[in-house]
Amino acid sequence: MEVGVEVSSSRGAPLGPIRKPGDPAVRAPHRANEALKPDTRHLTKTGRVQHRGVSVVYFARAEGGAGLGRGVSGIGRSRGRGGAGAGQSRERGERSGLHSHSAPQLGVWFLGRSCRCGSDTAVLAQPPPPPPPSRAQTLSPPGRGSSPSRRLGNVRGAAGPSSPPGRRACPPALGASRLSRAAREELRRRLLGLIEGHRVVIFSKTYCPHSTRVKELFSSLGVDCNILELDQVDEGASVQEVLSEMTNQRTVPSIFVNKVHVGGCDHTFQAHQSGLLQQLLQQDPAYDYDLIVIGGGSGGLSCAQEAAVLGRKVMVLDFVVPSPRGTAWGLGGTCVNVGCIPKKLMHQAALLGQALTDSRKFGWEYSQQVRHSWATMTEAIQSHVGSLSWGRRLALRENAVTYVNSYGEFVEHHKVKATNERGQEALYTAAKFVIATGERPRYLGIPGDREHCITSDDLFSLPYCPGTTLVVGASYVALECAGFLAGLGLEVTVMVRSVLLRGFDQEMAEKVGASMQQLGVRFLRKFVPVEVQQLEKGLPGRLKVVAKSTEGTETMEGVYNTVLLAIGRDSCTKTLGLEKIGVNISEKTGKIPVNGEEQTSVPYVYAVGDVLEGKPQLTPVAMRAGKLLARRLFGGRSEKCDYVNVPTVVFTPLEYGCCGYSEEKAGEVCQAENLDVYHTLFWPLEWTVACRDSNTCYEKIICNKLDNDRVIGFHVLGPNAGEITQGFAAAMKCGLTKQLLDATIGIHPTCGEVFTTLETTKASGLDVTQKGC
Numbered sequence: 001m002e003v004g005v006e007v008s009s010s011r012g013a014p015l016g017p018i019r020k021p022g023d024p025a026v027r028a029p030h031r032a033n034e035a036l037k038p039d040t041r042h043l044t045k046t047g048r049v050q051h052r053g054v055s056v057v058y059f060a061r062a063e064g065g066a067g068l069g070r071g072v073s074g075i076g077r078s079r080g081r082g083g084a085g086a087g088q089s090r091e092r093g094e095r096s097g098l099h100s101h102s103a104p105q106l107g108v109w110f111l112g113r114s115c116r117c118g119s120d121t122a123v124l125a126q127p128p129p130p131p132p133p134s135r136a137q138t139l140s141p142p143g144r145g146s147s148p149s150r151r152l153g154n155v156r157g158a159a160g161p162s163s164p165p166g167r168r169a170c171p172p173a174l175g176a177s178r179l180s181r182a183a184r185e186e187l188r189r190r191l192l193g194l195i196e197g198h199r200v201v202i203f204s205k206t207y208c209p210h211s212t213r214v215k216e217l218f219s220s221l222g223v224d225c226n227i228l229e230l231d232q233v234d235e236g237a238s239v240q241e242v243l244s245e246m247t248n249q250r251t252v253p254s255i256f257v258n259k260v261h262v263g264g265c266d267h268t269f270q271a272h273q274s275g276l277l278q279q280l281l282q283q284d285p286a287y288d289y290d291l292i293v294i295g296g297g298s299g300g301l302s303c304a305q306e307a308a309v310l311g312r313k314v315m316v317l318d319f320v321v322p323s324p325r326g327t328a329w330g331l332g333g334t335c336v337n338v339g340c341i342p343k344k345l346m347h348q349a350a351l352l353g354q355a356l357t358d359s360r361k362f363g364w365e366y367s368q369q370v371r372h373s374w375a376t377m378t379e380a381i382q383s384h385v386g387s388l389s390w391g392r393r394l395a396l397r398e399n400a401v402t403y404v405n406s407y408g409e410f411v412e413h414h415k416v417k418a419t420n421e422r423g424q425e426a427l428y429t430a431a432k433f434v435i436a437t438g439e440r441p442r443y444l445g446i447p448g449d450r451e452h453c454i455t456s457d458d459l460f461s462l463p464y465c466p467g468t469t470l471v472v473g474a475s476y477v478a479l480e481c482a483g484f485l486a487g488l489g490l491e492v493t494v495m496v497r498s499v500l501l502r503g504f505d506q507e508m509a510e511k512v513g514a515s516m517q518q519l520g521v522r523f524l525r526k527f528v529p530v531e532v533q534q535l536e537k538g539l540p541g542r543l544k545v546v547a548k549s550t551e552g553t554e555t556m557e558g559v560y561n562t563v564l565l566a567i568g569r570d571s572c573t574k575t576l577g578l579e580k581i582g583v584n585i586s587e588k589t590g591k592i593p594v595n596g597e598e599q600t601s602v603p604y605v606y607a608v609g610d611v612l613e614g615k616p617q618l619t620p621v622a623m624r625a626g627k628l629l630a631r632r633l634f635g636g637r638s639e640k641c642d643y644v645n646v647p648t649v650v651f652t653p654l655e656y657g658c659c660g661y662s663e664e665k666a667g668e669v670c671q672a673e674n675l676d677v678y679h680t681l682f683w684p685l686e687w688t689v690a691c692r693d694s695n696t697c698y699e700k701i702i703c704n705k706l707d708n709d710r711v712i713g714f715h716v717l718g719p720n721a722g723e724i725t726q727g728f729a730a731a732m733k734c735g736l737t738k739q740l741l742d743a744t745i746g747i748h749p750t751c752g753e754v755f756t757t758l759e760t761t762k763a764s765g766l767d768v769t770q771k772g773c
Helices: 090-095 181-196 209-220 236-247 265-274 276-282 298-309 333-338 340-362 374-398 476-487 506-518 619-634 663-670 685-690 721-733 738-743 752-756
Strands: 002-009 014-017 044-051 054-061 098-100 109-111 200-204 226-229 254-257 260-263 289-294 314-317 402-404 407-412 415-419 425-435 439-441 469-472 492-496 522-525 527-536 542-549 555-560 562-565 569-571 605-607 648-650 656-660 675-682 697-704 710-717
Touching: 181 236, 200 209, 200 236, 209 265, 236 260, 254 276, 260 265, 260 276, 265 276, 289 298, 289 619, 298 314, 298 333, 298 374, 298 425, 298 619, 314 425, 333 340, 333 374, 340 374, 340 476, 340 685, 374 402, 425 619, 469 476, 469 555, 476 492, 476 506, 476 648, 492 527, 506 522, 506 656, 506 663, 506 697, 506 710, 527 555, 542 562, 648 721, 656 721, 663 675, 663 697, 663 710, 697 738, 697 752, 710 721, 721 752, 738 752
Parallel strands: 200 226, 289 314, 289 425, 314 402, 425 605, 469 492, 469 562, 492 522
Antiparallel strands: 002 014, 002 054, 044 054, 098 109, 200 254, 254 260, 407 415, 415 425, 439 569, 527 542, 542 555, 648 656, 656 710, 675 697, 697 710
């Protein structure tokens, strides 16, 4: 059955039919309402609603009947087919007295005339497009499983409590507005976001019997509804006031199905009886894509590919804004191009240099002078990085994911603008979006920093050896880069504003610093640069850095070939147009707060990876979160990413691996008196013959005495710490305790074996130093 609706005045003149966008019958300007009169010769009227001079007539056509004719579009047809064709412009629709919905591809057009309706049989009315955004709080429905709240939100369920005797839903007094213009526009935008982000939205009141009937109807149809009980939220009266302006319906319930305002209780049941409701429920808004992922890093690609495997139509928008030095790269994000992969390979290059030194003690003799070629190393690494980037493009192609090398920016709900490097623009729509844009290195904001300094964005493809290098910062990126540069034989200085490895266990951080000093890295503590001047041009050239003490008025100067900034990273969120659709962003960090399912304040927008507020900034975390998100959205799964006990490693020359709490954090969470900290220095067997220091490597575990001595913190500083930590992290996921460690037989002789033999606690005060050559 095909279903349509004719809206007419009480005199019988049609005011406008339901139409599909782009219907050629309405391309030409309409001179009179008669031009819009539908051809009903092959239609059967299934119902009529008369209210205050407006009549809504429902038509149906049996299977095999003639076309709906000019003026009535067949709801449920595929685009480009049906009655009169396709293609009406929104402007012409408005000139003819009709207003299109923000997703007109549903084949529904609404009358835009004003009428004051006091019953649930009000004429279907189209909400206007979203107003300009504001910074007010966005309507944010809680996710599944969240606790009830009186904030304006989303309450999922089928039927509310029954109505108290003699009590009915009361519309708000609309004579005097309680909202300022800005607040009204903000609330309207939030309501549109809620409506556009869900299949069925019911604005209801818990004691309204008509609302209960509607809930029971959708429950019987097995339809998951998003219900907002206006008597249970603080802004309920204001919501009803703005809703009445949007729909010309002053009563509840007010029902939206796939962004179509069906009306109230009577309209909903009438639409159900005529088949219109079923047609609307079966309609998915004809967006260009089911999912658009903005950001082509590890998390975004993982989510996109999994969604495609699950049969969804997916697009990835990815564009790398060149660094101030002009460095850009291909698909794959930070990890593949300017992060984990090239960093670990350069770390390996430095380890090989140390192995050459050790090899003489193991009997290797060589007379040739050993030199390192920066050009050879970077060329080989970039060749591998390029192959990985190409592999990711190939994987997208094989999974039928559309990849567009353009910068994505929201322009309105469900729509983004994609701008390529030539400035060409294109618009795309999607039912859901995932933000996975990651972060970029931060600059100091001092004279000469952008003109003369580099960051990790530039280092791994630098076409010349950096020479004498100043590394500004004490993050893991700073120490890793300083470590492998020193391992390659360069003179390296690290300028530290406060502490090393903020957020990591500070005892371990200081031991990392001490091990780097043994390799010749110089540390300047409590200083920050205030100016960078170019003394000589060249590759690399010479730079003068003026620095100031953080504890006084002392200043100092130094001359270096290269200045590498590694002072942190900024989230790439502020130019995505997120404010236009109401996605909340932390003003302090630029990161995006999400709920337990990676959902932002706008229901159809999600985020994964480094842009998330308060989550680990690690590639495997982003990949795991992205894949599980796609499975929840499109695969009927419920598993969420576990952000607890995530292992990580700092790839300094002597690697530092950890999982769980730092000693400081464990003391805050569990109280120091409830902890046992087992520790020891150890001497790797590989170091003995080479006579390397016997008291540099260190291990410790933190155990909660109140929880069966469960291991809540794991830390190791030594060779291959990453490989060691990975295995013990799995054990911690399974509830590893000190007793289980003691019962585990170690692999001899290995560094990991030491964890199965720990006996000394810090509280005992016993010496843990090792004897060496």
